[in-house]
Amino acid sequence: VKTQHPEPIIDNISEAIRTGEEFLVLAHVNPDGDAVGSLVALGRVLAALGKPRVLLSPGRIPPEYAFLVASGEISLSLPARDRWDTVFLLDIPCFSRLPSSLSGQVPPYNRLINIDHHASNSISGTLNWVDVEASSVGEMLYRLFERAGYVISADVATPLYAAILTDTGSFRFPNTTASALTAAAQLIKRGADAAGIADRVYGSYSVRKLRLLGEAFKTLAVCCSGRAAFMWVTTEMLQKVGASLLETDGFENFPRRVTGVEVAVLFKEQGEGRDVKVSLRSKKGSVDVSRLAGRFGGGGHPGAAGCIVAGPREAVQEQVLNAVAEALTKADATGNAGPGNTSPEG
Numbered sequence: 508v509k510t511q512h513p514e515p516i517i518d519n520i521s522e523a524i525r526t527g528e529e530f531l532v533l534a535h536v537n538p539d540g541d542a543v544g545s546l547v548a549l550g551r552v553l554a555a556l557g558k559p560r561v562l563l564s565p566g567r568i569p570p571e572y573a574f575l576v577a578s579g580e581i582s583l584s585l586p587a588r589d590r591w592d593t594v595f596l597l598d599i600p601c602f603s604r605l606p607s608s609l610s611g612q613v614p615p616y617n618r619l620i621n622i623d624h625h626a627s628n629s630i631s632g633t634l635n636w637v638d639v640e641a642s643s644v645g646e647m648l649y650r651l652f653e654r655a656g657y658v659i660s661a662d663v664a665t666p667l668y669a670a671i672l673t674d675t676g677s678f679r680f681p682n683t684t685a686s687a688l689t690a691a692a693q694l695i696k697r698g699a700d701a702a703g704i705a706d707r708v709y710g711s712y713s714v715r716k717l718r719l720l721g722e723a724f725k726t727l728a729v730c731c732s733g734r735a736a737f738m739w740v741t742t743e744m745l746q747k748v749g750a751s752l753l754e755t756d757g758f759e760n761f762p763r764r765v766t767g768v769e770v771a772v773l774f775k776e777q778g779e780g781r782d783v784k785v786s787l788r789s790k791k792g793s794v795d796v797s798r799l800a801g802r803f804g805g806g807g808h809p810g811a812a813g814c815i816v817a818g819p820r821e822a823v824q825e826q827v828l829n830a831v832a833e834a835l836t837k838a839d840a841t842g843n844a845g846p847g848n849t850s851p852e853g
C-alpha cells in the first residue's frame with residue numbers, strides 16, 4: 508500500500524464534492540490556459556459524478572484554448588438562483604479577478620471553495636486550498652481527483668495537461684517541479700496527447716497574430732544596463748494587422764528571452780490613449796514582480812505579475828521602467844534571490 512501524506516484540506520474538498528448538491532464553478536477573468544483547463548476539467552468530473560453544475564464563462568476564451576471547451580459547456584450568464592449550494596473559485600486570488608459578469612461579487616452560497624496557487628490569494632472561503640508550490644491549479648486538481656479516486660478520463664486529462672503545460676511556460680519556468688512533471692506524466696497515461704495539445708496551444712498561431720508579433724518586435728528594447736527588456740502592443744498595431752488584444756496571449760514571454768535580462772515587461776495598450784496593461788516577468792528571481800505590480804494596484808506571482816496603469820503611453824513606460832530600475836537596484840543591495848513562480852499572472 509502506497510503511503511500518502513495526510514492532506515485534510517484535499518479530503519475536505521472531495522467530501523464537499525460528494526455531498527454538494529449544485530455547483531457553480533468560476534475561473535479568473537482574461538482566462539489563460541490554467542483558468543480554462545481547470546474550469547473545464549472540474550466541470551467534467553462533476554458531470555461524471557452526476558452533479559448539477561454551471562461553469563460560468565470567465566470572459567472571451569483565447570483562440571489557442573478554444574479546443575479545450577466543448578460547445579455549450581460554458582454558460583455566458585449566470586442562471587437565476589437565490590443561493591448556490593457550492594461555489595468553486597479556481598486560480599482566482601482576489602474578487603477583482605472574478606468573471607466580469609459578476610461585478611466583483613460572488614453570488615450567495617452555502618459553501619465557497621477557494622483553490623489557487625497565488626501567494627497573494629486574499630480570499631477567505633469556507634474551504635481554502637492555496638498551494639504556492641503548485642505549478643498550476645491544473646496540477647492541484649489532478650492531485651485532488653487522484654486522491655479522491657475519481658476517474659480521470661482523456662477529456663479530463665487533456666484540459667489538466669494543458670493547464671500545467673501553459674502555466675509552466677511549456678515546462679521551462681522555475682515552477683517546472685517534479686510534482687508538475689509527475690502530474691503531466693500521469694495525465695499522458697490517462698489519455699492527454701502531449702504533442703497534440705502543444706501543437707494546438709503553440710503551433711496554431713494565425714498569420715495575423717504572427718504579423719502583430721512582428722510589429723511588437725519592432726519596439727523591443729533593453730534598458731537598466733541590459734537587465735530589463737520591454738515591448739509594446741499598441742492600438743495602431745492591432746488596427747494595422749486587423750488583430751485584437753485576445754491575440755496577444757503569450758507575447759510577454761518574448762522580451763523574457765533576451766540574454767541577461769532579469770525583468771521583462773510587456774505593455775499592452777487597451778485602446779487608443781487608454782489604460783495600459785503591463786505584464787511583468789522575473790527571470791532569475793532577483794526581483795519579486797508581484798511587489799512591483801502591487802505598487803500599481805496589480806498583483807500575481809513573484810515571477811509573473813501584472814497591473815493596469817492609466818495612460819498615456821510615454822508616462823506609463825516611464826513610471827514602470829523607473830520602478831523596475833529601482834527594484835533592480837534594491838535587489839543588488841539586498842542580494843535578494845529566490846526561485847520564484849514564473850507562471851502566468853493567472
Ligand SMILES: [Mn+2]
Pocket residue numbers: 541542598624642643644674850851852853
Ligand atoms: Mn494559474
